[in-house]
Amino acid sequence: MKERPLRTTVIGSYPFPGWLEFAVQHLSQFGEADRSELQEDAVIAAVHDQVAAGLDVITDGEQTRLDFNLSFYGFLAGLELEAAPPRRFGPPAHDQRGKHAVIGELSAPRGLGVVDEWQRLKRLAPEGPALKASVPGPYTLSGRLLTGARYPDRYALTEALLPIVRAELEALVAAGCREITVDEPSMSCYAHREDPARFVDIFNRTVEPAAGRCRLSTHLCFGNYKGRAVGPRRYAPMFPAFLDMNVDEIHVEMASREFAEIEIIGPIAERREVAVGIIDVKSYYIETPEDVAERVRLCLRHAPADRLSFAPDCGLSQTARWAAKMKLKNLVAGVQKVREESGL
Numbered sequence: 001m002k003e004r005p006l007r008t009t010v011i012g013s014y015p016f017p018g019w020l021e022f023a024v025q026h027l028s029q030f031g032e033a034d035r036s037e038l039q040e041d042a043v044i045a046a047v048h049d050q051v052a053a054g055l056d057v058i059t060d061g062e063q064t065r066l067d068f069n070l071s072f073y074g075f076l077a078g079l080e081l082e083a084a085p086p087r088r089f090g091p092p093a094h095d096q097r098g099k100h101a102v103i104g105e106l107s108a109p110r111g112l113g114v115v116d117e118w119q120r121l122k123r124l125a126p127e128g129p130a131l132k133a134s135v136p137g138p139y140t141l142s143g144r145l146l147t148g149a150r151y152p153d154r155y156a157l158t159e160a161l162l163p164i165v166r167a168e169l170e171a172l173v174a175a176g177c178r179e180i181t182v183d184e185p186s187m188s189c190y191a192h193r194e195d196p197a198r199f200v201d202i203f204n205r206t207v208e209p210a211a212g213r214c215r216l217s218t219h220l221c222f223g224n225y226k227g228r229a230v231g232p233r234r235y236a237p238m239f240p241a242f243l244d245m246n247v248d249e250i251h252v253e254m255a256s257r258e259f260a261e262i263e264i265i266g267p268i269a270e271r272r273e274v275a276v277g278i279i280d281v282k283s284y285y286i287e288t289p290e291d292v293a294e295r296v297r298l299c300l301r302h303a304p305a306d307r308l309s310f311a312p313d314c315g316l317s318q319t320a321r322w323a324a325k326m327k328l329k330n331l332v333a334g335v336q337k338v339r340e341e342s343g344l
């Protein structure tokens, strides 16, 4: 299903332009038509930067998930708007976001909004690059919900969200979407203390309606909210169990971890395609095309070219746009260098 070896791709998110972040802080001052104009302009900017970089696969940069009302939780019935975060000051971390209380049965009467995102992207993107949609998996989505009498633990919340995500995947495929990432970073962050086979079972039941009907991938990272990781940054606890995830491509974060456990891409490539994170989204060191080429050559020592794609470690939402632009451009230039030298 992959149209060229050493494909260059991205993980869903792209930095918000400064003006968009300003607008998000003043959203109530905008009318409904203004808000859709904002969303559309933001996607145009994200598409522009990714196309200018020369990527083989692009996304909408998740530019329209502006606030609670326009993100997944805003589409869920049975929730009460987020409680005050446990910590409001001090160094940035994930505990500066509040969790949502569940007050009724969880449902998504209008879906999760990803089909609209996908249609907007399709309308605004030029011919050429493949278009990818991203949907969070139910285990990751459950992480910001509070347990209670109705859903006593995180697995109960996950099971309640699972059919909602399944329905979104089914609708995306029906809308003509040919490439979908199901993001479950919470699974990679917590595999060390949970049963990885249980995660795989949840994952496979989630993606069942889309598996085999589009190019399906997942992104296994260790957390990047405010540029901070939350899990022990080791892949060993996930494998070999995660090789049973029913996907075409598994993405792993390697650059920020200085390519520790790079050998893991060998066994992954025997079962699936592997997308390797070779751009560090947490560092303001801008990888040069030669750095990128060297990293690609390292990967080629562990996995064959026709099974490999290259990407940043994670979405770029926590990286300044000027740096994101340079990093993507150099990612493409470095991969191209290796394609040429190896006659691909």
Ligand SMILES: [Zn+2]
Pocket (backbone or CB within 6 Å): 011, 185, 219, 220, 221, 222, 223, 224, 313, 314, 315
């Ligand atoms: Zn990530």
